Amino acid sequence: MLEKIYHLGYAVEDIEAAARFYEEHFGVRVGEPEEIEEQGIVATMFEVGESMIELVQPTRPDSPVGKFLEKRGEGFHHVAFQVDDLEAALKGLKENGVELIDEKPRVGAGGARMAFLHPKGAHGVLTELVELPDKDQG
């Protein structure tokens, strides 16, 4: 059911500084930051093997990532696992009593369908499931 780690989300105070850190010290290529106004964030990605690291900086202190930073400081924010069939995965989790943030898929960046499990139900790890629009990409 879990095909791969799709990305890890890192909450950062300064996305330019964090991107520079990974570019200078680890030789990765970080994409251009994009603002996602609805979520109150600026985000960018870089590849590591079959996965990506997503750097996320809040644009407002009252956004979820803004509140996270205030409470916990910079660091790991969430993991996203790629799944083949998100609807089926959510249905199974719900039937098993696993606490979900999103009971139905939402559409995220690039048309991917995604949903979050509640960290309380997943041993403290904010866990996202992602289904890519073109399954051939998986």
Added chain:
Amino acid sequence: MLEKIYHLGYAVEDIEAAARFYEEHFGVRVGEPEEIEEQGIVATMFEVGESMIELVQPTRPDSPVGKFLEKRGEGFHHVAFQVDDLEAALKGLKENGVELIDEKPRVGAGGARMAFLHPKGAHGVLTELVELPDKDQG
């Protein structure tokens, strides 16, 4: 330099319960827990794509993972990236002024050479670099 995400380490209160969670709800196969007395932990792994998730339960409250759990609760503990040449990676990071926990490689489970960067120097993420003994495995 970063070949792939080798594993994510999750700190858990009860490794059997956490293993059951991932087995029952995500269909993964979790290995037998092993005690690593020197680190004051019991750990086990399961595969996700080319990566692994490591579940780590402290065996003593004064071990690093025990202190982490007391302070932050269950959740993401560290990420390990596989690198080709750990000595060269550490040398470069040190020359660039990146704060390291281990300036020299240590030998971890299965003969892998590993070293930790300090989370303060890596935007709050406890980051491990791993070089596998048999490079053909990478």
